[in-house]
Amino acid sequence: MCSLRVIFFFVAVTASIEATSFNVTQATLWWQTTTLYQIWPRSFKDSDGDGIGDLNGIASKLTHLVDMGVEVIWLSPFFASPLIDSGYDISDYLSVNPVYGTLDDFDDLIATANELGLKVVLDYVPNHTSDEHAWFNYSKYSVDPYTDYYIWNEGIEVNGTRNPPNNWLSVFNSGSAWEWVDERQAYYLHQFHVKQPDLNFTNELVIEETKEILTFWLDRGIYGFRIDSLPYLIEAASLADEPESGLDGYESTDYYYLEHIYTKDLQENYEIVQIWRDHIDNYTSVKGDGVERVMFTEAYANISSIMEYYDYGSHIPFNFFMIKDENGVNNAVLDTASEVVDIIVKWMENLPDNATANWVFGNHDNSRIATKLGEARVDAVNLLLFLLPGVATIYNGDEIGMTDTYLTWEETEDPQACSTDESRYESFSRDPERTPYQWDNTTSAGFSTNATTMLPVNSNYLTLNLAAQKAADISNYKNVQALIQLRNSTIIQAGNLNVQVISESVIAFTRELSDYQPIVVLVNWDNATAVTLSLEVFDSLPETLEVLIADINSGIAVGDQYAKTSIELPANAAIVLQGVEDTVSGSRTIRSSTTRYILGLICLLPLTYNHSPMLFT
């Protein structure tokens, strides 16, 4: 996709500006420009009043998701589980946790989704099972073939005391990643919670089990998987101690106290990904329906490690660089426009030829966008998310700008936080971004008829909710709807990208394609100062541009027109512009369909824009 990497240098009066262009290939497969909407089943919608979200609740909201423009929903785990880690501790991959419903409910959900043209993608958690999985029980008693399904080790005896074989630590900050089991007289490895034993991925039988799990769900009509925690699949057989990281602020039992060179990002992980890709492709070819099943992969790692997942068959290795830094440890730094632009450029530069880009700003493991970057920037972030090339992933609630919910130590249930203490839990907890979806201003924000819910509802729900945003003339939600429609146009699906910082604080990019009016996205990342800017650094824009979408706080109206040399952007303002027919006689004229666009947005009629290229007249 980024076969061309032209760097232009413009010498301006005061500073030199670097512009970077990337060619984009027209998508040919359904998933390459899609919008993936992540649903956290536990907090999305409760259908039976027990205060916990469920599959029937999700099913009841599918028409809403279609109305929003979503094409693919990714369901986080709803499988049988003791729910120690919100369902990422699975005790049976082939059944539904009764808290969330039944397999029949799931089949109904898929049937309804398919009728509505929505595709469903499931979370698959291969690294570990629950310790309550039958495999683990058998393995504990060395019952074949399960004996070697997990990572067992007898440890080392020092002065009559038995110790784990090495210093490896749990990701959940609970100290050693090894746990002793009397029945087996051995330790098992758990990179995550003690109730999440790691599977043995050098065991062919385990690999076969994973394929059967994928087939089971593919047979029920899903279109792919989001695969969890890939970097942790395989550990070094040497079992060598890991070195100290030297990072500040971590206690000796905290995960980041060590540098994880023997337990994370091992080269062998990629080969497992390739096995799953082959399996999924094979499934499609046997099925013979020509609809590719897709693999989205989760790995927080450095850019070269991430890009390598493409080479081994991941369709979409999630781009988390807007969330975490290079090593996946600290939060990404997005203080200035150039920091944001650098992340975009770095991703596009490193993207392998013909690979599909993707963007993620929020998920169930990270602080919400509205809290982290500011409520005033919710629309700005959505402009970037939806109008950059490739796949956009949005976490439920971010389309209405939901914020983190403050939870007391007593209310906290995330094991990553509960394993710390009352003075530190907040910086580790993922519960604040997992509270109930705010549908409306009724009991429990319309999430449940029960006034008590799995985690408390954010107290801002009376004003911050979907119903209010649907009723308002302008809202975050309505902008998301408009953005998803705009994504459906050829110019966004195939237009080349040119991204740069202008006027120091403005993130600016264009999507350009010959015979089409260009799209320009402008985001003033400065939260205090308005700027007046010129778009002359972009070579070929027409003289006049018209606003297609404007953020809700900017005071700018859809349909406003600007001369490209003089655009005023208030602090935090974010807008989408499209070129307008150039009326200067003798100059090249392109027929604009902007008017049709706006009518389409206003009337919420389906647009056929992407099939009507703007031709030369």
Ligand SMILES: *[C@@H]1O[C@H](CO)[C@@H](O)[C@H](O)[C@H]1NC(C)=O
């Ligand atoms: C990139 O796009 C430009 C403009 O459309 C074109 O001239 C150039 O040949 C393309 N480069 C590649 C490598 O495809």
Ligand SMILES: *[C@@H]1O[C@H](CO)[C@@H](O)[C@H](O)[C@H]1NC(C)=O
């Ligand atoms: C309401 O939710 C609470 C906590 O989730 C639960 O204990 C209670 O049984 C629920 N009430 C009903 C009627 O299900």
Ligand SMILES: *[C@@H]1O[C@H](CO)[C@@H](O)[C@H](O)[C@H]1NC(C)=O
């Ligand atoms: C995108 O365009 C296609 C084809 O015109 C249409 O079927 C589909 O409903 C559109 N999707 C959205 C979200 O507008």
Ligand SMILES: *[C@@H]1O[C@H](CO)[C@@H](O)[C@H](O)[C@H]1NC(C)=O
């Ligand atoms: C666990 O395995 C043991 C040994 O095979 C067996 O006797 C027991 O019934 C199993 N327990 C469960 C809950 O499956």
Ligand SMILES: *[C@@H]1O[C@H](CO)[C@@H](O)[C@H](O)[C@H]1NC(C)=O
């Ligand atoms: C083992 O015991 C010996 C003798 O008491 C002592 O010198 C040594 O430090 C002990 N080793 C460890 C690792 O505790």
Ligand SMILES: *[C@@H]1O[C@H](CO)[C@@H](O)[C@H](O)[C@H]1NC(C)=O
């Ligand atoms: C994993 O399984 C393989 C194949 O059965 C076995 O050779 C190996 O010892 C197991 N690894 C561990 C750490 O148990």
Ligand SMILES: *[C@@H]1O[C@H](CO)[C@@H](O)[C@H](O)[C@H]1NC(C)=O
């Ligand atoms: C593809 O799937 C078929 C039917 O399940 C199976 O027989 C075949 O071995 C598979 N091939 C590969 C390469 O996995």
Ligand SMILES: *[C@@H]1O[C@H](CO)[C@@H](O)[C@H](O)[C@H]1NC(C)=O
């Ligand atoms: C990225 O991570 C891999 C795996 O940990 C490591 O081998 C490689 O050196 C790292 N690359 C950079 C540029 O840090």
Ligand SMILES: *[C@@H]1O[C@H](CO)[C@@H](O)[C@H](O)[C@H]1NC(C)=O
């Ligand atoms: C504005 O941005 C600055 C720099 O990033 C930050 O320190 C400040 O807290 C922000 N103010 C608001 C109101 O968001």
Ligand SMILES: *[C@@H]1O[C@H](CO)[C@@H](O)[C@H](O)[C@H]1NC(C)=O
């Ligand atoms: C990229 O796609 C083009 C057009 O389909 C093809 O000619 C080229 O070989 C592909 N490049 C790679 C590296 O796959």
Ligand SMILES: *[C@@H]1O[C@H](CO)[C@@H](O)[C@H](O)[C@H]1NC(C)=O
């Ligand atoms: C609740 O929402 C409804 C419709 O969205 C609105 O008419 C009503 O005034 C709201 N009530 C409160 C207390 O905000």
Ligand SMILES: CC(=O)N[C@H]1CO[C@H](CO)[C@@H](O)[C@@H]1O
């Ligand atoms: C980034 C990350 O750790 N994601 C998931 C990985 O798996 C653990 C354990 O199952 C989950 O808690 C995380 O959400």
Ligand SMILES: [Ca+2]
């Ligand atoms: Ca329920």
Ligand SMILES: [Ca+2]
């Ligand atoms: Ca592992």
